[in-house]
Amino acid sequence: MTPAPREIAPAAFSALILAAGRSTRLEEFKPLLPLGGETLFERAIRLFREAGIADVTAVLGHRAESLIPLAERGGVRPVVNARYDEGMFSSLRTGVLALEQGRRGFFLLPVDIPLVRPETLRALMAAFREGTTDVCRPCFRGRYGHPPLIAAELIPAIAGFDGAGGLRALLGRWQGRTAAVDVADPGILLDVDTRDDYERLRMTLAGDSEG
Numbered sequence: 001m002t003p004a005p006r007e008i009a010p011a012a013f014s015a016l017i018l019a020a021g022r023s024t025r026l027e028e029f030k031p032l033l034p035l036g037g038e039t040l041f042e043r044a045i046r047l048f049r050e051a052g053i054a055d056v057t058a059v060l061g062h063r064a065e066s067l068i069p070l071a072e073r074g075g076v077r078p079v080v081n082a083r084y085d086e087g088m089f090s091s092l093r094t095g096v097l098a099l100e101q102g103r104r105g106f107f108l109l110p111v112d113i114p115l116v117r118p119e120t121l122r123a124l125m126a127a128f129r130e131g132t133t134d135v136c137r138p139c140f141r142g143r144y145g146h147p148p149l150i151a152a153e154l155i156p157a158i159a160g161f162d163g164a165g166g167l168r169a170l171l172g173r174w175q176g177r178t179a180a181v182d183v184a185d186p187g188i189l190l191d192v193d194t195r196d197d198y199e200r201l202r203m204t205l206a207g208d209s210e211g
Helices: 040-050 064-073 088-098 118-127 152-159 166-172 195-210
Strands: 013-019 055-060 077-080 105-110 135-140 149-151 178-182
Touching (some): 013 040, 013 088, 040 064, 040 118, 055 064, 077 088, 088 152, 118 135, 118 178
Parallel strands (some): 055 077, 135 178
Antiparallel strands (some): 105 149, 135 149
16 A cells, blocks of 8 residues: 655745735735735735745835835845836746745745635645645636645746746646645635725625624
């Protein structure tokens, strides 16, 4: 009988928070939007801390000076992408090249997806199987969401990706070695692009608190 693969400890993983954009559609700076008594940026940091992820890097760009103190207070490594206006993938390249070496994999979370639950990260780590899984993606009711957990071995390919087709195209390269991890977490699908999105998230958070 083949023994079950040994679960990998959270210390083996890193996290990458993308918080460099201008938030042009919302017309407010998304990382500093308040939600549940803290900013979206602080919520992202707390998410990883509660899941046991100690090594967290945040890619900053627009208004980086306003986020660096929050990053440092949260024990997060701030990395500034001077070319953030070129789009998200310039920040992704900057981020993966700044990750601490020696980790098995890393989570990738845009700062505007603030309601992910720590147990979702734990489920992804439990599903990660080095050598057989390149990407673990959370799935809620048949839909992929954030954050994916990506094997560190893919960093060179990610750093060389031109961004064509977005994150879906990038992760699609490893579809055959991707694990879809079912989670009871609608927060993996909820982002903040518009004012209506933001108000909807506030109502969702209020409802969860009451429940």
